[in-house]
Amino acid sequence: MQWYINAVFYELYLRAFADSNADGHGDFAGLRQRLDYLEWLGVDCIWLLPIYPSPLRDDGYDIGSFYGIHPDYGFLEDFRMTVDEIHRRGMRIITDLVVNHTSDQHPWFQEARRSKDSPMRDFYVWSDTDDRYADARIIFVDTETSNWTFDPVTSQYYWHRFFSHQPDLNYDNPKVRQAMLDVVRFWLDMGIDGFRVDAVPYLYEREGTSCENLPETHDFLKELRHFVDTHYPGRLLLAEANQWPQELLDYFGAGDEFHMCFHFPVMPRLYMALARQDRSSVVQILDDTPAIPEGCQWAVFLRNHDELTLEMVTPEDRDFMWQTYAADTHYRLNLGIRRRLAPLMDGDRRKIELMNSMLFTLPGAPVLYYGDEIGMGDDVTLPDRNGVRTPLQWIDGPGAGFSTAPALYSPVIGDAVYGYHQVNVQAQQADSTSLLHAVRRMIFARKNLPVLARGSLEWLHDLPLQTLCFWRRSAEGAVLALHNLSDQPLDIPLEPGIVFSDALYPDVGPVSGSVRLEAYGCRWLLPEAG
Ligand code: BGC
DSSP, rough: OTTTTTTOEEEEEEHHHOSSSSSSSSHHHHHTHHHHHHHHHHEEEEEEEOOOOOOOOOTTSSOOSSSSSOEEEEEEEHHHHHHHHHHHHEEEEEEEEEEOOTTTTHHHHHHHHTTTTTTGGGGGGESSOOTTTTOOOOOOTTTTSEEEEEEEETTTTEEESSSSTOOOOOOTHHHHHHHHHHHHHHHHHHHOOOEEETTTSOOOOTSSSSSOHHHHHHHHHHHHHHHHHHHHOEEEEEOOOOHHHHHHHHHHTTTTTTTEOOOOOOHHHHHHHHHHOOOHHHHHHHHHHHHOTTTTEEEESSSSOOOOOOSOHHHHHHHHHHHHOOOOOGEEEETEEEEOOOHHHHOHHHHHHHHHHHOOOOOOEEEEEEGGGTTTTOTTTTTTTGGOOOOOOOSSSSSTTTTTOOOSSSSSOOOOTSTTTSSSSHHHHOOOOOOHHHHHHHHHHHHHHHHHHHHEEEEOOTTTBEEEEEEEEEEEEEEEEEBBSSSSEEEEETTTTOOEEEEEEEGGGGGSSSEOOOOEEEEEEEEEEO
């Protein structure tokens, strides 16, 4: 089995992780000092958010140069040392690769906007009018009113799918395609294990289309995969494509495009199922999810650094999610909700564990978001998505153990429920009954059960709708995963004649006949051999 198929990923925002030089920003040296923690937690692969030089108007997704490290984070040599140290510990690392756009401060754009005759002009998409590609939706609806922005220097408009300071690269230009392969080569030569490739559906524009998922885009992505396979076999390409399952499937190609894709549609449905105490939406979306080629895998997640996106639900379901999880409209952003997992679950340990259990037992490789393993909170007073990107809370002490600087890049969460006095790594590591230990237990149980990676999925349809119960089976074994979405205990009848053991709590002894699930309870049962 390829390494990523049963890997546990950890999404890590370097600025928020650990500050080694007391300048208020996390950095590579800080990360190196904290690798013990990630190893202890059982992380297989770290995914680093963008680390490039950047004006930071989109937290590094606005790249100012593809060939360096933001000075807050250290030197390129620091990056290399970190990669080596991660590998020495048997872990892997992938980084964000932003292929669709650059910052408007990038030298390519600075040169391109200089004049219509600039040799770099064709690196970006220009137009005399702002009415082309009118069928392309606007993604950042809260900030942008058009995908075109007027550039007074040459009196033309440039195209951008995200912020207006992030011009889209022009993939019709072969030089752009080559330039991106050069970037890929540079970073893979540094020894990283692959990329999370940002915003892949939007590379090309064609009149009369939504400018998403175009055949030309897939052609380039296949070229990218071919390049990686030829020169760097075994490295991973993971796609961020916020699309419905049918469109997502195309990003795997015939096993010749991405190795992995985030399964965006399943994520909000886990929250919906819990709120409605009804599994139907999860069952439906996974039944609608086509089989993926050999050697491919889904990446599944509960939260990430962006708003909890509600793009892949119906307008009715979006309203339901907003009413339920963001009744206070400050929590809404674009088509989503800017909150972390623990507050979304009202801090209820049972629900947080239930959500994690579904994440770990349904198909796909789980991707955890830093801080959610201890139940960190969010800060809605911070703009945009910054409220879910606050410093990791290490200890109940100054700067939460993240930094000794007098001023931090962001305030630490300090409220009475989720603040660092109550919620921190140190206290939870010392307490075997903590959320952190519960999450860690799932990580290690999961690693011992490769059937959870690619085994078949068989629903237990006869059980009440308040349950999400299913078998995962493969030649490597079988797991019966049981989840109670309701606030009442439920007794689940088990197949007669089978004796089970408990994969999460092996000490509880054999289980047979039936099993009680407490309110919001979950069990991972293993049929005993023989
Ligand atoms: C990233 C966002 C970013 C956007 C534009 C995304 O898909 O996840 O954080 O704002 O790309 O770069």
